[in-house]
Amino acid sequence: MVRVAGVRFKNAGKVYYFDPDQFEVKLNDNVIVETARGLEFGTVTMEITEIKEDDVVQPLKKIVRIAGEEDEKRHEENEKKKSKALNLCQEKIEKHGLEMKLIDVEYTFDNNKIIFYFTADGRVDFRELVKDLASVFKMRIELRQIGVRDEAKMLGGIGSCGKSLCCSTWLSDFEPVSIKMAKVQNLSLNPTKISGICGRLMCCLKYENDVYMELRKGLPDYGEKVKTKDGMGKVVDTNILESKVKVRLYTNEKDDDGEQKLGTDIYTYKKDEIKRLGQHKKHNNSNTNTNNILEEVDEEYIDELKELIKE
Structure with a gap:
């Protein structure tokens, strides 16, 4: 130990x-x-x-x-110098015509180095900028490119829930989030509804995922054929939290293609009141490739997410 x-x-x-x-x-x-x-x-x-x-x-x-006291005083002085350093660096960025967004600045405690954090769409040649900044600050300069999630964490903001962002208030590490978590929780796959202000999938999709995964066990999939006390039917909706399934029952009639017709009435059953017939295995196998793609979605930009949803 x-x-x-x-x-x-x-x-x-x-x-x-x-x-x-x-x-x-x-x-x-x-x-x-x-x-x-x-x-x-x-x-x-x-x-x-x-x-x-x-x-x-x-x-x-x-x-x-x-x-x-001396240490705390030095730390406070370093914090006060940040605003001036940001303004000066922004001026130099505009002077050099660089396509980068300055996010934050940080002085090391011993004033040996100053670190500037920025975001950019691609690689940025900032060698001349570093030389320019070094001649002004007279210390080591480091420019560090960060991602959009780190940007949100540094800047803070208000989420769609109306509260301060989790990442900027208490969430110390980013955990992998996938679109499958939204599907398990029956959320809309509209990117604007399941993405945070950073443009990535919301971190809170992860919070209740384990509970939903446990409650979802034994529940049939949408479109699955099941047996009920009232006869055979097809699943049209599921309520994971209440463990209930909505079913349309088959009639004795057939359509022009020879498929059994479904009644217009919708019946609600508890999970233990229906029997799965095994078709869900075939259904899952036929979508293996799609599901694998969705599970691998992690830290993707929203544009890529839209393309996955179209597929």
């Missing part, structure tokens, strides 16, 4: 493990830690805990010290 303390550098950011060494840090303590980028200012979000060695990436870096 290894003693670790969890430290976070940004709101809703990832929690990193550090060796507390001789310091008895507590929750919400500000600390100075050693990272690959040098010394950083962070906040303890997980008190000292013993975890398995396999859960730790070795070597584990140490907490250098608990932040004092």
Whole structure:
């Protein structure tokens, strides 16, 4: 077992493990830690805990010290300088005519490096921009291209639910989200309704997916032939949360193609009141390729999602 303390550098950011060494840090303590980028200012979000060695990436870096007044003052000064740095960088971007959207800036605690975050449709040749910025700031410059989800996390906003974005308030890591999750929950496959402000599938599709998958077990698919106490019928709708199935019963008549006709009345049955006849296996096999494609949809742009839905 290894003693670790969890430290976070940004709101809703990832929690990193550090060796507390001789310091008895507590929750919400500000600390100075050693990272690959040098010394950083962070906040303890997980008190000292013993975890398995396999859960730790070795070597584990140490907490250098608990932040004092001077450390907190320097951190505040770095935060105040961000606005000016953003404006200056934006001017340089326009000067060089680069197609990139500046999102955020970050000073390292020791003022050894300044990092600019941006988004762009493709690769950007910013070598001349870096030289220009280095001559102004007199420190190392790093330009880091991020994705649209990271952009939403940094900028924040309001989701379709009316609340602040999960990614910018409490969600520390992005989990894979697929369009199959929307299908399992009987949601509309309209991209505008199942995508967030970042243009990707909403993270909240993942939250209840396991529950829906469990409740969906044993329920027939749409269009499946089933046996009921009132006779044979065809499934026209399912209610996963209530475990109910809506069915149109077959009549004794046949249409011009020799297929059995369906009655106009719709009957509702509980899951244990119907019997599946096995046709769903054939139905699923015939759509194996399509389902595989849908399951693989992960972090895709909405334009690609639209093409999948058309198929």
